[in-house]
Amino acid sequence: MAIFLDTGFYLGLIHSKDKNFIRAQELLIEIQTGKFGQIYSSRLIMAETATIVAVRTHKNPKSLKKARDLFIGDLQIATLLPLTEITEKITWDIFIKTNSTKESSKKKILSFVDSSNIALCKEHEIKNILAFDGDFKGWLKVTS
C-alpha cells in the first residue's frame, strides 16, 4: 500500500492561508499514522512547489527554506521518485493521448507534471494519489 503526494498537499502544509490548509493538516496526521502505507512524491512536484511558494510568499527566504526541508531536508515526508527514461516515455504517452482525444477539447489540459504523477504511480504500482486538483479520475484513486 502506498500514496503519492501532489503539489497542493505541500502548499497546504506551508501556509495557513492556503485554501487546502485544514485538510492538508488532517491528512498529514493520517499519513503519519501509516494509514496510507509508503509515501512517495517526485522531483517534479518539488520543482512545482518551490516555484509556487516563491511566487505566493514574494520570495520570502524562510518560506523557501521550509519548503526545501519538506523535500530534501530533515522534514522530508516522501521518497522522491526520479523520472527514468522509461517513465519519461510513459509520461509523454499519457500527456499526448489524454490531451489529443475529442473529449479532451472540452476539458482542461492534463499538465505534463500531472501526467508524470500518473506514469510514476503506474510504474511503482501506487494506486492512491493525494491531490486537491488535477484530473486523475480514471487513472488513480484520489484522496483529497
Place this chain on the structure above:
Amino acid sequence: MSVVKIYNKNRLDRLIAKLTLRLGRKPTQQEVVDLCIELGENHFESLISKLHPIPIFDEEKLKRIQNISKELKDVPWDIKKENQKELLNDTDIDIYLF
C-alpha cells in the same frame, strides 16, 4: 584497482549491451562502473533515497511540520494573479498562472 562483487552481473552486461548499441563501441566494465560512481556522486540525493528509501516519520517530525505554518503566519500568501505576474517571466506565467 580493487575487486568488487556485483550481486546481479546480468544487469551490468545488459547495460553494457545497451551502451554498445548507442555508442557503436563496447565500453569496458571498468569504464562503465567508474562512470556509474561519478553519476552517483553527481546524483547523491537519488543514491541516498535508493539506499535508505523510506524517510522516518515520527511524532517529533509531525510536530515540526505542523509548526511550519505557525512560523510563517506573518509571511504573505499572495494568490492574486496580477501580483504574481510581476514575479515571473513570460514562460513561467504560462506554466504557473495559466
